[in-house]
Amino acid sequence: MQNTKVVVLIDDEIDVIEALTEMLELEGFDVLPFTDPKLALRSIKSDSHCVVLCDVKMPHIDGLTLLDAINKRASNLPVLLMSGHGDIPMATQAIKNGAYDFLEKPLVPSDLIIKLNDAFAKRQFESIDDAVENNSSLTIEEFLIGESRSIEQIRQQILVLAKTGVDTIINGDTGTGKEVVANALHQFSTRKEQPFVAINCGGMTESIIESELFGHELGSFTNASKQRIGKIELANNGTLFLDEIESMPISVQIKLLRVIQERVVERVGGNQLIPVNIVVVAASKANLEELSDQGLFRKDLFYRLNVASINIPKLKERVEDVHPLFCHFVKKSCQKFQTQPPILLCEQLRALNMHDWPGNTRELRNVADRFVLGIDGQGFNLQKTTSETEPEGFDFDLQMEGYEKALLLEALAKSEGNINASSEQLNLPRKTLYRKLKKYNINKFDFRVSATKET
Numbered sequence: 001m002q003n004t005k006v007v008v009l010i011d012d013e014i015d016v017i018e019a020l021t022e023m024l025e026l027e028g029f030d031v032l033p034f035t036d037p038k039l040a041l042r043s044i045k046s047d048s049h050c051v052v053l054c055d056v057k058m059p060h061i062d063g064l065t066l067l068d069a070i071n072k073r074a075s076n077l078p079v080l081l082m083s084g085h086g087d088i089p090m091a092t093q094a095i096k097n098g099a100y101d102f103l104e105k106p107l108v109p110s111d112l113i114i115k116l117n118d119a120f121a122k123r124q125f126e127s128i129d130d131a132v133e134n135n136s137s138l139t140i141e142e143f144l145i146g147e148s149r150s151i152e153q154i155r156q157q158i159l160v161l162a163k164t165g166v167d168t169i170i171n172g173d174t175g176t177g178k179e180v181v182a183n184a185l186h187q188f189s190t191r192k193e194q195p196f197v198a199i200n201c202g203g204m205t206e207s208i209i210e211s212e213l214f215g216h217e218l219g220s221f222t223n224a225s226k227q228r229i230g231k232i233e234l235a236n237n238g239t240l241f242l243d244e245i246e247s248m249p250i251s252v253q254i255k256l257l258r259v260i261q262e263r264v265v266e267r268v269g270g271n272q273l274i275p276v277n278i279v280v281v282a283a284s285k286a287n288l289e290e291l292s293d294q295g296l297f298r299k300d301l302f303y304r305l306n307v308a309s310i311n312i313p314k315l316k317e318r319v320e321d322v323h324p325l326f327c328h329f330v331k332k333s334c335q336k337f338q339t340q341p342p343i344l345l346c347e348q349l350r351a352l353n354m355h356d357w358p359g360n361t362r363e364l365r366n367v368a369d370r371f372v373l374g375i376d377g378q379g380f381n382l383q384k385t386t387s388e389t390e391p392e393g394f395d396f397d398l399q400m401e402g403y404e405k406a407l408l409l410e411a412l413a414k415s416e417g418n419i420n421a422s423s424e425q426l427n428l429p430r431k432t433l434y435r436k437l438k439k440y441n442i443n444k445f446d447f448r449v450s451a452t453k454e455t
């Protein structure tokens, strides 16, 4: 899931554009400003992951016509309208026609930020839903890729935990795959048809995270102009994914503990206890037990959440996963960029296996993208690390296997998955070639250019 929040801002008044751009950028949004709605429309694609913030009254086009045009280009894009007092009827009609919400001018910055964040959260659920829909037929091996013992153990753990539906903490360094594991815990559970609701606890003030999680009643604080259903309620019967839980303010932790223990939620400013049935999955980069020993995380919450825990090792500690993950990302990248996979040379595979991967799997994914696009030429432009010059714990067998695998892949890539041509090129009997492909879990069909070609 992507973290940048892109706002397409449309207003014919340059002063408004300038003031809003500055304010939104300071709040961490990326702004694409337009005074011309036609140009703005052109920048919107069906798969755009942005939120549109636009004026309802502009010289050549009104809010309703613009909304209609945006919906035609990208039907699920949240559109937030800004209206002057006199345009309220039009804005109300726009909501009926599918606009996400509207704000009255002059804008109250904190209201705008909350509404934009809401709109992005909506967008996020939809992309998770899309992803889950697309992934619904995947096996656990296809969902969580890797050949290392640790990944195999994690897959087994996921299947057991998903069945029992216990609260779980996922621990892992940056980019190791915590979100994939959280998704898998939901996807392979009986709750998979129910909502998977994610919230990132990092970088939010105490009051925002509180109202995001628990919701609020109308007028419960100065800017609560509307009732809001919190994510805990939204996740009812499904899974609540608390990402970066280590950054959750202590006061919010206490309230969350109450929800988990008593299985009820109370909206901010409300006086009603609403029953909820949720599985809580929390992810952390930090060691929560250590944090709680230092008084930086509530011990009671830690113990309550830590019914089960999954630890994802750093990528450099599971070298066997580098190649299968790389192939997976290359394949996805080729689909994304509509191109053919380049040939992976032995030295390149060796470089991948030897690299330290400080950014873990996410870094590998980026390298795969660059490889497919040919950005780094023949090399990978990997940062030099100590282990590249001085390999620690050199594993001869592993290196040889890596080399053998690279030769097989190279031949298959050259022959576009043709077994006869590959066995000839490698001077290997076909039977041996098939055995080796099986050993390394290589699928010749992955190398075919089109489905109609002979193999």
Ligand SMILES: Nc1ncnc2c1ncn2[C@@H]1O[C@H](COP(=O)(O)OP(=O)(O)OP(=O)(O)O)[C@@H](O)[C@H]1O
Pocket (backbone or CB within 6 Å): 001, 143, 144, 145, 146, 172, 173, 174, 175, 176, 177, 178, 179, 180, 181, 285, 361, 362, 365
């Ligand atoms: N075992 C895996 N199989 C398939 N894809 C993976 C695997 N591990 C990670 N990925 C992919 O690598 C990227 C990073 O993974 P993810 O976002 O889950 O990491 P994270 O631990 O949540 O990162 P961060 O700490 O930055 O939040 C994503 O594109 C994800 O799909």
Ligand SMILES: [Mg+2]
Pocket (backbone or CB within 6 Å): 178, 179, 243
């Ligand atoms: Mg993550």
